[in-house]
Amino acid sequence: MSAQQASAQQASAQRRSAPTVIVDDVHVVYRVHGSGTGRGSATSALGRLATRRTLPGTREVHAVKGVSLVARRGEAVGLVGTNGSGKSTLLRTIAGLLPPERGRVYTDGQPSLLGVNAALMNDLSGERNVALGCLAMGMSPEQVRERYSGIVDFSGINERDEFTIHMPMRTYSSGMAARLRFSIAAAKTHDVLLIDEALSTGDSGFQRRSKERIEELREQAGTVFLVSHNNTTIRETCDRTLWLESGVLRMDGPTDEVLAAYEDFAKGRK
Numbered sequence: 001m002s003a004q005q006a007s008a009q010q011a012s013a014q015r016r017s018a019p020t021v022i023v024d025d026v027h028v029v030y031r032v033h034g035s036g037t038g039r040g041s042a043t044s045a046l047g048r049l050a051t052r053r054t055l056p057g058t059r060e061v062h063a064v065k066g067v068s069l070v071a072r073r074g075e076a077v078g079l080v081g082t083n084g085s086g087k088s089t090l091l092r093t094i095a096g097l098l099p100p101e102r103g104r105v106y107t108d109g110q111p112s113l114l115g116v117n118a119a120l121m122n123d124l125s126g127e128r129n130v131a132l133g134c135l136a137m138g139m140s141p142e143q144v145r146e147r148y149s150g151i152v153d154f155s156g157i158n159e160r161d162e163f164t165i166h167m168p169m170r171t172y173s174s175g176m177a178a179r180l181r182f183s184i185a186a187a188k189t190h191d192v193l194l195i196d197e198a199l200s201t202g203d204s205g206f207q208r209r210s211k212e213r214i215e216e217l218r219e220q221a222g223t224v225f226l227v228s229h230n231n232t233t234i235r236e237t238c239d240r241t242l243w244l245e246s247g248v249l250r251m252d253g254p255t256d257e258v259l260a261a262y263e264d265f266a267k268g269r270k
C-alpha cells in the first residue's frame with residue numbers, strides 16, 4: 001500500500017470514528033405543576049415568581065439520572081428499557097428539545113428526531129406535508145420535486161388508492177401518518193437521526209424498507225439512535241445498545257449482550 005493510500009485510509013477511519021454525540025452526566029427533571037391542592041391567588045403566584053420558590057404541590061420527575069455516553073459516526077445505537085425508564089426523554093434531550101437540568105449534550109451536526117409525535121399539518125394533504133417537510137429539512141424546491149415520488153412510494157401510502165396522498169392528513173390512520181413521517185425524514189441524509197418507535201408502525205413490507213433505509217443512513221456515515229420495544233428490530237438494526245432503567249444507564253455494549261441481560265431482567269419482573 002502506498003503512503004498516500006495509507007493516509008487516505010487513516011483519514012477515512014478517523015472520520016468514521018469521529019464522535020457525533022457526547023452526553024456528559026445528563027440529568028433531566030420534569031416539573032408537573034398543580035398536582036397539589038387549589039390554584040392559589042395571583043398575589044401568591046407573583047410572590048413565588050419574585051422569590052423563585054416553586055409552587056407547593058409541584059411534583060418533580062427525575063426522568064434521566066446522570067447518563068453519559070459517546071456515539072460515533074456509522075453507529076446504530078438501540079435504546080431499550082421498561083415503560084417510563086426515560087428512553088424518549090433521553091432522545092428528546094439529545095435532539096435539543098428538552099434542556100438538561102445538569103450535564104451537557106454536544107452534537108456534531110443537526111440531530112433530527114423522528115418520533116411518532118413529530119408534527120405534520122392535519123388539515124393539509126399528504127402531498128403538501130411531504131413538500132413542506134422536505135423544505136423544512138433544507139431541500140430546494142427542485143430537490144423536493146425530484147424526491148417526491150420516491151418518498152410517497154417508500155411510505156406505501158398509495159398502495160391501495162393513488163388518491164390517498166391528496167387527502168387531508170386527518171383522514172389517515174395513525175400508522176399511515178407515522179409511515180409518511182418516517183419516509184419524509186428518511187429522504188434526507190442526517191448527521192444524527194433519532195427514531196422513536198417509528199418502526200413499530202406499518203406492515204412487514206414497510207418495516208423491511210425502513211430497516212434497509214436505516215442501514216443506508218448508517219453507511220452514509222450518520223449516527224442512528226433507535227428506541228423500540230421490539231427487541232428483534234433492535235437486534236436486526238443496531239450493533240450497540242443502551243439499557244435505561246428508572247432513568248439510569250444500566251448497560252451500554254454490544255446488542256446481543258445487552259439484550260440478553262435486559263430480557264433476563266424483564267422475565268424476572270413478570
Ligand SMILES: Nc1ncnc2c1ncn2[C@@H]1O[C@H](COP(=O)(O)OP(=O)(O)OP(=O)(O)O)[C@@H](O)[C@H]1O
Nearest residue numbers: 030032061063081082083084085086087088089090
Ligand atoms: N411531559 C412530562 N411531564 C412529566 N413527566 C413526564 C413527562 N414525560 C415523561 N414523563 C415521565 O418521565 C419518565 C420517563 O418517561 P419517558 O417517556 O422518557 O420513558 P420511556 O422509557 O420512553 O417510556 P415508554 O417505553 O413507555 O415510551 C416517566 O416517569 C414519565 O412518567
